[in-house]
Amino acid sequence: MKTNRISLAQRASLVSLLLLCALLLALLPPVAQAQTVAPDGFADPAFRQIWTRADALVAAGSAGRSWVWGELPGSRRYERFDQAPGGVRLVQYVDKARMEINDPAGDRTSPWFVTGGLLVVEMIVGRLQVGATTFVNREAAAIPVAGDPVGNPDAPTYAMLAPLAALDGGNRVPSRVGQRVSATFGPAGMGENPAFARPETTIVRYEPVTGRNVPMVFQQFMEQRGPVLVNGRVVREQVVDPLFVFGYPITEPYWATVTVAGQQVPVLFQAFERRLLTYNPANPDPWKVEMGNVGQHYLGWRHGHTLHYARPVPAEPLAVRETTLTIPTYDLAPALRPTQPGDAIYPYDRLEPALVGPPQPREYRALVVENRFLTLTFLPELGGRLVQAVDRTTGRRIFYQNQVIKPSPFGQRGWWLGVGGLEWAVPTEEHGYLENLPWAMQVIREGDRVDVIATTTERQRGFEVLGTVTLRADEARFAVRLEARNPTTTAQPLQMWTNAILSPAGDNQVGPGMRFIVPTDELIVHATFDQALPAPRQRFPWPYQAGRDLRNPTNWTGYIGAFTPTPVSFIGAYDVEAEYGAVVSHGEGTVGGKIFGFGPSVEPGLYTDDGSAYVEVWSGAQPTFWDDPLLAPGASRAIATTWQPVWQMGLPATASPEGTVGLERRDDGGLTVTLATPQRLANATVVVSLDEREVFRSAPIELRPDLPFVIELPPGSTGVVGVAAAGRFWQAREVP
Structure with missing residues (x-):
């Protein structure tokens, strides 16, 4: 038998190479070695991509910052939007926002292929945007902007912000760059507390589009650089595009007393078109600034639903x-x-x-x-x-x-x-x-x-x-x-x-x-x-x-x-x-x-x-x-x-061992159809018919037990409802 031997010099060289590799691995930032697999449950690969870029490393514990979107993908719907193909667009709710695809045939490489709605504006004003220029009136959202969703009596609500909001070019304020924020706001109205005028609340930006001032802590948060995941590689760059994620500021920053986990704490907040930012000085450094749970709040306000999430794959299937x-x-x-x-x-x-x-x-x-x-x-x-x-x-x-x-x-x-x-x-x-x-x-x-x-x-x-x-x-x-x-x-x-x-x-x-x-x-x-x-x-x-x-x-x-x-x-x-x-x-x-x-x-x-x-x-x-x-x-x-x-299906209308279909008549006169399947069905195309006439066809999507699939048919939709998906068929009538 012939054996291969290496010389002492070769052995020394190999040892040196191994030590060099170990040194390089030690010098690499921890994020480069993090487990960064996105959870399943995203309604479209484009949604997964934008989540992965900002939040995959947060989920892996490799990026010390708060969530941009949220830990897990949540409820998926085809929501009414009159200018979208078929009058509906695919959306997915996450804790902090809603992801939208207005034109599924558009350029998927465009940074605006996926958009985020002006959810904060809608909740403050009390108008659902269901088209480019079409709105449905609704009571403004009486939901606390920060802190616990219930048992939080001193927190301002979205509805309370209406007189303070800069909308449609009006209600502007002058620049206060260089000043510190000491203004307070809550159910009792406006106030001042000079003790809150901390250095980090110094105004550093005046937004001329809306006439609003932005404090240092929020501006730094929106412009922060850090590790993100791009095409499977960890790179260091600006985490988000502020206009894409936040939109323009629409209120001034205010201090409010809110209840967090049953304890009252002072929190600085500011409303933007798409998001709401909070600053809690008592939080650890990476999480002093966080985005409010706008996606949760909006889903509850618009649809009356609690936000549920795609369940992670368990370690043991049974x-x-x-x-x-x-x-x-x-x-x-x-x-x-x-x-x-x-x-x-x-x-x-x-x-x-x-x-x-x-x-x-x-x-x-x-x-x-x-x-x-x-x-x-x-x-x-x-x-x-x-x-x-x-x-x-x-x-x-x-x-x-x-x-x-x-x-x-x-x-x-x-x-x-x-x-x-x-x-x-x-x-x-x-x-x-x-x-x-x-x-x-x-x-x-x-x-x-x-x-x-x-x-x-x-x-x-x-x-x-x-x-x-x-x-x-x-x-x-x-x-x-x-x-x-x-x-x-x-x-x-x-x-x-x-x-x-x-x-x-x-x-x-x-x-x-x-x-x-x-x-x-x-x-x-x-x-x-x-x-x-x-x-x-x-x-x-x-x-x-x-x-x-x-x-x-x-x-x-x-x-x-x-x-x-x-x-x-x-x-x-x-x-x-x-x-x-x-x-x-x-x-x-x-x-x-x-x-x-x-x-x-x-x-x-x-x-x-x-x-x-x-x-x-x-x-x-x-x-x-x-x-x-x-x-x-x-x-x-x-x-x-x-x-x-x-x-979350209005009322079950028909069921079989393969799934349940629910029907609900909306305030705008439209009909909402919900399909809940007890199995995961990959690449399913969902087709809805009225009196055997096709009125909706989805893009291929994974149907899941933990995320019922919702389709909003336009106002005036009536007839016997048929739903077909993955070789299965259900038929139902609406019962008033």
């Missing part, structure tokens, strides 16, 4: 863990009474309510399964239920979750535990007999999916029951399958339902914004105290009866339980005020649908101790509780459903 939940639990043991043959519920226990013991903290075993978008929690000891599903993008809970385990006087057994979540209702009508009993639980992980399987043997008729919940990586939906098998030699009657116990706003309440969405024009009464409705088994119109909107349980008297007369493709529960809810799509074997809720007159103490409230959505293997079909010996029966959380 995670499974075991934990415990401690829940105050009433003591049932002294009150349970065994039944005898001949009792309709034998061999299950009856309950004597007067003998139930007081609640005591009890620890329950819990299984948790999680992906990027959802966290699912199961309680094996309480019916094997899916007790909670948390939408991780919004942080909201999908299901009602009782804060106490308390027996209530409902169900065929004469009592029921209204724990919340998704329960398996078997083998009879109402809640079945099994929601209070422990089930065996098994977790099977295979590839990109996790199956959580709850199993039990039903003791009255001998059914083997399996409830399976499937969560896949990178999906904001979960599949539910309930199956019953008859291992006996005798045909047995079987009812089986899944019952979802919901508070659509995620707050354990049912408020005036709650809406049931059921795609039918009539329902069948199961039971009710509402005297305006017909007797059980009779039909009534849906969703309106004699001018009453029955979608909202706060309009009910007593309670209402009602079945769909024919199978429906989905049922939803959505809170239009909280802009949040969930839909269940009905799949194989699911022929029954039911809704239930309490009106305001029902006392919550029947089932809880904290005044909380819920509604129910049922999906069944039979049409109603009056149907009790036999299951043959050796046979099985199953139902399949799919759940998806939805938000």
Whole structure:
């Protein structure tokens, strides 16, 4: 064997080269070695490019400055803009601003291919700009310009700045270059505090276009030089073009007292056309000057929405863990009474309510399964239920979750535990007999999916029951399958339902914004105290009866339980005020649908101790509780459903396992269409039609569960709405 050897001189030379390389690496600025991959979720590569240039190094911790755009990309929309192709332009909201593409066919190398709107001007004046010369009037934004969004009473709002703003060439002030800023402004009006006249607030620039003065701290911030990322290389140059990012100053700088994290602090602020700058002397040096969250504020003002963001890719696509939940639990043991043959519920226990013991903290075993978008929690000891599903993008809970385990006087057994979540209702009508009993639980992980399987043997008729919940990586939906098998030699009657116990706003309440969405024009009464409705088994119109909107349980008297007369493709529960809810799509074997809720007159103490409230959505293997079909010996029966959380969509209008479409009529008379897909779909072209006539076609875009896709159709848009994307199709009608 021949080996290669190097001489001592060569070795010395190599060592010297390695030392030189190490020295050069040590001398390189840290930013050159930073991880600078942009997060996913940008609506257009041009948006990603301008974010990457200024903020990628901030995100990597390699540039000591505050954000120019924000940490993560947020809500994406095709917003109305009359001069854009099709009357809409693609925009994306970030914390500090909004990115816009007015002409998708324009020169992508132009520094103005992407623009930023005059959002601050619009919020101060109270006019939405929906075209080059077209505006929609709106109340000026009563939003604090700095500090906490609520609990901030001394902060000025955008609306308060209107008398101070220089707009359309008027309301100018003389130059004050060389003077220090001591003026204050807030709800009480103008003032002076000489103690605020610090050297760094010295006026160094007078802007002749608007007649406004700019202090040193803001001028230096706008003109700062530092590391930026250009074509994958770290270079040092001016971080931003001030005119492109900020526009012209439109107010003078003022000191204000604002509340930050619950503490009142003095902050210097100044409004520009596109941004708002703040200076907080108490902050560490790199973050003394920051841009206000104009993008957040504007989205809330214009659309009434909270800004949500593209969720980062997790380290683990699917995670499974075991934990415990401690829940105050009433003591049932002294009150349970065994039944005898001949009792309709034998061999299950009856309950004597007067003998139930007081609640005591009890620890329950819990299984948790999680992906990027959802966290699912199961309680094996309480019916094997899916007790909670948390939408991780919004942080909201999908299901009602009782804060106490308390027996209530409902169900065929004469009592029921209204724990919340998704329960398996078997083998009879109402809640079945099994929601209070422990089930065996098994977790099977295979590839990109996790199956959580709850199993039990039903003791009255001998059914083997399996409830399976499937969560896949990178999906904001979960599949539910309930199956019953008859291992006996005798045909047995079987009812089986899944019952979802919901508070659509995620707050354990049912408020005036709650809406049931059921795609039918009539329902069948199961039971009710509402005297305006017909007797059980009779039909009534849906969703309106004699001018009453029955979608909202706060309009009910007593309670209402009602079945769909024919199978429906989905049922939803959505809170239009909280802009949040969930839909269940009905799949194989699911022929029954039911809704239930309490009106305001029902006392919550029947089932809880904290005044909380819920509604129910049922999906069944039979049409109603009056149907009790036999299951043959050796046979099985199953139902399949799919759940998806939805938000910020006006009102869900149609849904399938592949996504949900929402419709909302805007103040300007236009129609907003929102598509929420539970999967990431790359390079999807979204096409919207009205009465089968195409009215909108998007550029290729990635559809994402964490960023519902919004299209604003122009005023006068009416008709049956069709939405097509990535081989999927939805059709919906607007319900007033």
